[in-house]
Amino acid sequence: MEVKPFNCEVCNKTFMTSTRLLIHQRIHTGEKPFRCEICEMFFTQSSHLLSHQKIHTGEKSFMCQVCNKSFAQLSTLRVHQRVHTGEKPFICNVCSKSFSQSSNLHAHQRIHTGKKPYICEVCNASFSYPSNLRKHQYLHTGKKPFKCEVCDQAFAMLATLVTHQHIHTGEKPFKCEVCKKSFSQSWTLLEHQRIHTGEKPFKCEVCNKSFTRSSALLQHQRIHTGEKPFLCGVCNKSFLRSSTLLEHQRIHTGENPFMCDVCDKLFSRSSTLVVHRRIHTGEKPFTCDVCDKSFSDSSNLRKHQRIHTEEKPFTCEECNKSFSRSSKRLWHQSIHQE
Template sequence: MKIEFIKEETEDIEIIIKDETEDIMIEETCRVKHEDTEEQTDLMALKEASHEVNEREEENKHHDFMIGERLTEAKKCSSQKRAQKTGTKSHFTCQQCGKSFDQHRNLQVHMRVHTGEKPYTCQQCGKSFTFTGNLKVHMRAHTGEKPHTCKQCGKSFSQKGNLKVHMKVHTQEKAYTCQQCGQSFTHKGSLKVHMRIHTGEKPHTCKQCGQSFSQKGNLIAHMRIHTGESPFTCQQCGKSISGKGNLEIHMRTHTGEKPFTCQQCGQSFTHKGSLKVHLRSHTGEKPHTCKQCGKSFSQNVCLIAHMRIHTGEKPFTCQECGQSFTVKGNLIVHMRNHTGESPFACEHCGKSISGKGNLKVHMRIHTGEKPFTCQQCGESFTHKGNLKVHMRVHTGEKPYICTLCGNGFKREQNLREHMNIHTGEKPFTCGQCGKSFRFKGQLKCHMRIH
């Protein structure tokens, strides 16, 4: 801002001040009388006004300079950001993999991928992590924090990625499809694991027994068979469970929830896998085949148990009597002989049964159902095992051989009772008179006397 000119007239002095920065004309007119004293006073006021105007002009110039500097810096920053987005300013490049970064600090953090450095350690369990964010997420395992909640069903997750995957359950989005069988999955990792069904790959092997698994989680759960660890406890009945998923399924025994229903027959199941296996009873599908004898099974667990016929392996042993079993379920049912537990009751006669499978077989007494028929003589049986034993009448097979005298038997139970002849043991005792017998049949005959 500056004084452009001063015009003197007889009666007054007119001062015109122009602000060049704003391009606005400001006019001030000072009326001056011709008295000497007043004229001098007014002239002094004019000088002071002129001085103030010039000072203001200098301040405005400094202010404009500072604004200009800031604008220059802002433009510079903006161009840097644009350069980062377009990738033109990635100055820091990893010499090992060629990946580029816009900041040296990001390159330093990236190098931990190659060096294996894990500087962030959990103070509770000692586990280490490459990034501080990973440690933060890991801590939620100890605190139980689940900050990411599904707005549709209310289920919470410790990681945002898990919530994102979960949302596909509601949207029915299955973006990853198997090229061999057409089955679709919501998550890429699920497809990767599924492909092992076709390839037969089982990369996770137990170091104690050599059993292999397609999924790492299954190996972790399997290891608890050897360690006896059951870290998950039911809050309602106090039962200890080896796996988190098993605990969730177990809870349905208290709630009665069966969320998985067969669309063909209406039967419901507590577990998705049980429904999947059940559907094979409608389709007749048996995808698991024994490579030694060609026999097929609807469930992989049945194939694993079947393979023990060829290997002779019986990994499940009773700690009380030493009897071994090929299947864990058989050991569980057997243990009830020692504990006297019979948790399953018949709705028709009220009889308590030790096993669920035994209850199913028992129900055939009331229904008269005999679904297992001999193809040679037409005789039918309520239980598959009875048909299997019966077939030895036609084949003459006696697979159970006494190692002491060489006698053969059609049933394992007969061999066990036969061994009492050699040992002198009499395990079957009358509850009324206390008399003991070598064979169960002898005890039955004796009981008729009472």
């Protein structure tokens, strides 16, 4: 039996050499004596620092024999090879979802536990992942060490830089195996795949409604809280979503960035342009399930359906007479004003 004479006094794990024990003890002490002089990341081992520095030098000495993609670290190559083999050896004991990397499994398990072990020492904000903490900390320091060589735009995270570079190269390396659609970012592919699987892992604790994206859940929760964090600097009107604020601001600027390629008419919203184009194409995708009449936009279908349902949701405040359309109520109210 192999003798390991060097014993850790904290967890009783044993090691063959005093050097391995010393390195191990840094797990307990948090000591990271090896610093990258470019981005100031710290590491417990000099070998980890050397591997990390290849990110900055661009050196990639480990090549995949299947697709010829190169990597800075052997461990990264081994993880990558699972893309070709389909191997996912790490399984969640709660929901049985499997992963190609142990780190992805650990990160996933925090969905079940709600654990956020990474805390910012400046503002005490907590995070599920160390990468999110590092990204957050740049808000305090303002540091953006990763720079695009094409357009000089700088980024706080290497992953953000890599994703940004796809804009210049047009590369879309992440491919859906179901419909073959390609994406420039891995997280966009992950969100897309939920269309096929029907998975909605983000659940509202108030009404139990589920969502495919965490951002969609965050927006939904504002319905319950009443929060409208996006404020117009001109009229102080506030909105649930940044996209809605952007559309609203065009009222003040007069900007109409969406042009019809048939008649050159301009629109402030892409959705309005989509509806307008149907004038030229004749497309009427919204069909009444009662009489099969078709319409170019969903709002006209809803108005039409009130013929069948006899719904009259617009009520005159003067005489309580009801109408199927707001325009009819508006015309009616002019009678009271005469």
